[in-house]
Amino acid sequence: MGPGILDVLFEYWPIFLKGAIGTLRYAFIAVSLGSLLGALIALMHLSKSKILSSIASLYVNVLRGTPLLVQMYIAYFFLPIAVPVLNNVDKEVYVLIALTMNSSAYVSEIIRGGINSVDPGQNEAARSLGLSASHTMTKIILPQAIKNILPSLANEYIAMIKETSMAGTFMLYELMYTRTLLANKYLSWQPLFIIAGIYLIMTLVLTSLVKLLEKRFSVSD
Amino acid sequence: MTDKKIPLIETKNLKKNFGDLEVLKGISETIYKGEVICIIGPSGGGKSTFLRCLNMLEEPTEGEVYFEGEKLDAKSTDIDRHRQKIGMVFQQFNVFPHLKVIDNITLAPTLEKKIPEKEAKETAYKLLEQVGLSDKAEEYPRKLSGGQKQRLAIVRAMAMEPDVMLFDEPTSALDPEMVKGVLEVIKKLADSGMTCVIVTHEMGFAREVSDRILFIDEGVIAEEGTPEEFFTNPKNPRTKEFLSQVL
Ligand SMILES: Nc1ncnc2c1ncn2[C@@H]1O[C@H](COP(=O)(O)OP(=O)(O)OP(=O)(O)O)[C@@H](O)[C@H]1O
Numbered sequence A: 001m002g003p004g005i006l007d008v009l010f011e012y013w014p015i016f017l018k019g020a021i022g023t024l025r026y027a028f029i030a031v032s033l034g035s036l037l038g039a040l041i042a043l044m045h046l047s048k049s050k051i052l053s054s055i056a057s058l059y060v061n062v063l064r065g066t067p068l069l070v071q072m073y074i075a076y077f078f079l080p081i082a083v084p085v086l087n088n089v090d091k092e093v094y095v096l097i098a099l100t101m102n103s104s105a106y107v108s109e110i111i112r113g114g115i116n117s118v119d120p121g122q123n124e125a126a127r128s129l130g131l132s133a134s135h136t137m138t139k140i141i142l143p144q145a146i147k148n149i150l151p152s153l154a155n156e157y158i159a160m161i162k163e164t165s166m167a168g169t170f171m172l173y174e175l176m177y178t179r180t181l182l183a184n185k186y187l188s189w190q191p192l193f194i195i196a197g198i199y200l201i202m203t204l205v206l207t208s209l210v211k212l213l214e215k216r217f218s219v220s221d
Numbered sequence B: 001m002t003d004k005k006i007p008l009i010e011t012k013n014l015k016k017n018f019g020d021l022e023v024l025k026g027i028s029e030t031i032y033k034g035e036v037i038c039i040i041g042p043s044g045g046g047k048s049t050f051l052r053c054l055n056m057l058e059e060p061t062e063g064e065v066y067f068e069g070e071k072l073d074a075k076s077t078d079i080d081r082h083r084q085k086i087g088m089v090f091q092q093f094n095v096f097p098h099l100k101v102i103d104n105i106t107l108a109p110t111l112e113k114k115i116p117e118k119e120a121k122e123t124a125y126k127l128l129e130q131v132g133l134s135d136k137a138e139e140y141p142r143k144l145s146g147g148q149k150q151r152l153a154i155v156r157a158m159a160m161e162p163d164v165m166l167f168d169e170p171t172s173a174l175d176p177e178m179v180k181g182v183l184e185v186i187k188k189l190a191d192s193g194m195t196c197v198i199v200t201h202e203m204g205f206a207r208e209v210s211d212r213i214l215f216i217d218e219g220v221i222a223e224e225g226t227p228e229e230f231f232t233n234p235k236n237p238r239t240k241e242f243l244s245q246v247l
């Protein structure tokens, strides 16, 4: 059996802490950059141009229809070949590109859904007042859509915290990577429970924050 | 109604299809400045579609719409500029729930007509007073009753100083006790000389306020005339049948 879970936690807590911070950080970067990219994809998807909207739809379908791990492998091994300038950057960047693109596909659907959830009568009322299409979007539609978008974005962040566990496969220092580090010290099972516990705490805490957020938004309804 | 008839809105052979469904089958009609027109007719006849073609919320399949002499459905037309002069009031109010009552009214004038905030607010307060909503200016619309929301929607449109107001069943979504207040506001507006096109099922109101009644049935104007002619001596059998059902 070897040492107990608590013994391992007390001895190696700095490693787990560093891993947890790595996880939160990768998830944050992926969802933040993914949101910017995702907003762009959503606008393309909603645009009147058939070409733009089919490109966006293809992008979303491919990224949501293939496993993230496969996308990471492709980014890791194929990107340096396809884009030689990327040869000199940290390997971390490839994995982050995969995470960001993957996240952007989900975020774009969140944004699109948020926009579509606004009563079409709002658009008609705004346009019939003579508001331009862009003013209608920024002053009428988005402020109402954001109520649905923000909680879902937070949920996407929570999902991404779990997804980043795959980045350990590529030696990125996140929570799951601590397993690899400690396996070298003949600790096979204890770290797994600690890792699972930390993931659980992070997601539970964030989930309850999202609940609070949702409550605040529904009050202003 | 004024003596010299200045055309404000003109449709020529206006047709609208939704897929295979022919909803408007060629409507040619002129609405003159200062006229108050009520549109009545059976459900699904195309009343809303006709009204929505007048400000291009629906794009005509065929035919033309002119507003103040300019063709609305031309590629070169800046439709936003025209819509600023065509107020519209919807059955479902469509007030902006995330904006305070006062901001519902000032948004379009400040954004699109570049009216200074202060001036826009003054106008808005005057309008709110006229419809008895002064004390609600700083509230959010969720605090308003249906009738109050609809009065807000009316003054929101009025704040753009439109040349015509379109109403699509403005009282159909209201509780019965709210109907009167909203109709009074519309009547006051009509009496003040505003050109109004009103789709309504309120026959008494139509008879009282309108200069002319259009009866739209199955995508055409099946009959038109003064309220007097229309209600006492309808010519078209379809009109007679409709009136016998609603009166
Ligand atoms: N966006 C749309 N897509 C498809 N069909 C539509 C659309 N809008 C209206 N229609 C159809 O067009 C026909 C006419 O509709 P319209 O709303 O103009 O009738 P209406 O005279 O206003 O009826 P009501 O008194 O019930 O409001 C109906 O059969 C309706 O189902």
Ligand SMILES: [Mg+2]
Residues within 6 Å of the ligand: B047, B048, B049, B168, B169
């Ligand atoms: Mg209708």
